[in-house]
Amino acid sequence: MAINNPRSIAIADFTYDLPEERIAAHPLEQRDDSRLLVYKGGAISESTYKHIADQLPPGALLVFNNTRVVQARLLFTKPTGGAIEIFCLEPDTRYPDITTAMGQAGGVSWTCLVGGAGKWKPGLILEKQLDAGTEKILLTAAMESRHTDGFTIRFEWSPAQKSFAEILQLAGRIPIPPYIKREADETDTQRYQTIYAEQEGSVAAPTAGLHFTPAIFEDLKLKNIETAFVTLHVGAGTFKPVKSERIEGHDMHAEFIDVDQATIRQLIRHQNRIIAVGTTSLRTLETLYWMGVKASLNPSASLQELEIRQWEVYDSLLRLDIPVETALKHLSDWMENRQANRIICKTQILIAPGYPIKMVKALVTNFHQPQSTLLLLVAAMIGDDWKNVYEYAMHNGFRFLSYGDGSLLWLREDNIS
Template sequence: MKKSDFHFELPPGLIAQAPLAERSASRLLVVPPGDAPYEDRQVRDLVDYLREGDLLVFNDTRVIPARLFGSKETGGRVEILLERLLGGHEVLAQVGASKTPKPGGRITLDEGTVLEVLGREGGFHRLRFLTDEPLEKLLLRAGRMPLPPYIQREAGSADLERYQTVFARHAGAVAAPTAGLHFDQALLAALEGRGVRFGHVTLHVGAGTFQPMRVDSLHEHRMHSEWLNVGADLCQQVARTRAAGGRVVAVGTTVVRALETASREGELRPYAGETNIFIFPGYRFRSVDALVTNFHLPESTLMMLVSAFAGRERILAAYQHAVRQEYRFFSYGDAMLLFPAAEPPAGGPPGPTSQDATP
């Protein structure tokens, strides 16, 4: 398959530039399996589609204010986008400057903190903050929220709260798990009252999620790597849910990637580490029965993932419907509720039309 197989036309005016005043007021396009007609609802209507005993799985990563600005020792301006926290005061980051900073060089942030350039690592710069201040506290003061490149404005103070899920706990993402942005306390309470249970994984979303594919063939693409944790408690929740006849509903593609990585040997097991899993049509899902997700960019790996889940033609037709109905797209946009195109085949590892996770 080629990336052009996942193209669709999107009027720029449908790209959401800011969130709605109320999280759960976003629209929800329900895409049932088979040829059943689409349903145009709101996110708060999820309570009508879930039932007692279902398990909603969220990504509880926390977005860090990862954009920083400063100057090199020569006076040249620098923009830094953090990619990963490495522990202590070291990070991996993209560094934008007129000339690439050399190891041993220093960068002074606009608010005064100094960073040392340690070297290059996997296409990123390794940097050390020369301060004793806790890094997350420093970033809250000195950094800006890293809004996606298709949002044509600077991040404001309101984005510190709205580009963050209400259940965010573990700091480390540089992009939000955007399907989770639609859930507020009122919706969570309504779902809980219906008997829906909640579980959490952690996948720290990297800036690579916005990088376009640079090859035409899907089989030649290599995914960026991200860190995740699927704990033993979540594995037990999934097992109990399945044993009782409930469904596992992933909130976001990051949850799908985390669960499928942890299921790569045939059943869901605790896993903490890296993943570069690339899911596209032909992949056999093991861990997810339904998916809540935002609308994704044309020809993106996330568009390929949802096409693998619900069927490429079904997804492309649903996106055409969403454009006609003027849904809001991407991170601050509306959502979809997807059901699988068909029952996954039993047994065996994921098929050859997928890249498996890096152990």
């Protein structure tokens, strides 16, 4: 590809007209009735998710993100009657990872957005009574600090036995995306969640997986297509628009990943046959590759040193031509030497045109917002043909964004490293 470093990319080149009526406000009644646009070798065809197994070769490995969306929106009422809404984004940096923070009992500090923050006077502690069946729980919220991206809020509850994950389940609302112009309802609690969601921690769903059903997984088994699960906890930054004219001015959000040793070995066995379900799965897989590259260069590196920052792939690592199997084996060896069964760390990887896809042959994904980093990722997969794909989808009645239809995009051969 012509561009090696995406810093110079003008985000205005990655836009299209998306009328509001084309944004799916509700999911279809049946998950797998969603339409599937198939892009392969420059050609576009149509199917449905119900028949996605027919589009995949035997022996392939589908990699899913098994994060679970937490009910991250908390509504408090001030003593004067005014409403304060708190949107829990991610744990405070005092916790090593989301799982640890979610498991806190009695109290936890969280980075949040606050609606109505101007009405929250210093020192005021908000209270909310929760009904936990046979017991009542008092949940309080106090503002610890204010910073550029939001607030640090201290939550405490009594009795203190329950974890913060359980408190959110009792007190919170599901955070459907801001471009869905309605309030979340009971349907969203189930449908804005994949059927295999397991690891608590996301504030947005890995939407490519919303279409998958038990019947699809049975069809995959019958065709000898394996599945694997990684975790990337999706942050609110996934909706953050690129406001700078060029990508170099955009600060890519960092998100937690969690991958175990057995999955890395599975990836090694299936190299050249891997298909990512969702952009979050792809970002996780590509992160693992570059972590393996760094482990091969410095076997004694710390976990923090292995983490992938926004620009380092383009600035230094792309010069290294290390096979996928070699990189993943070095990462596996690094884990074994530390008797670590899993990797839990943050990734800030930015995948944009000029990035050489390392790990996958195809991507299953929904249709994304104009001028978003997700659209840049799609362009990294299929080059300028993203325009043909989106134009076809727009002219043929496909539904867009989180509750919309999706696509199966096969990697363009000239995008392979």
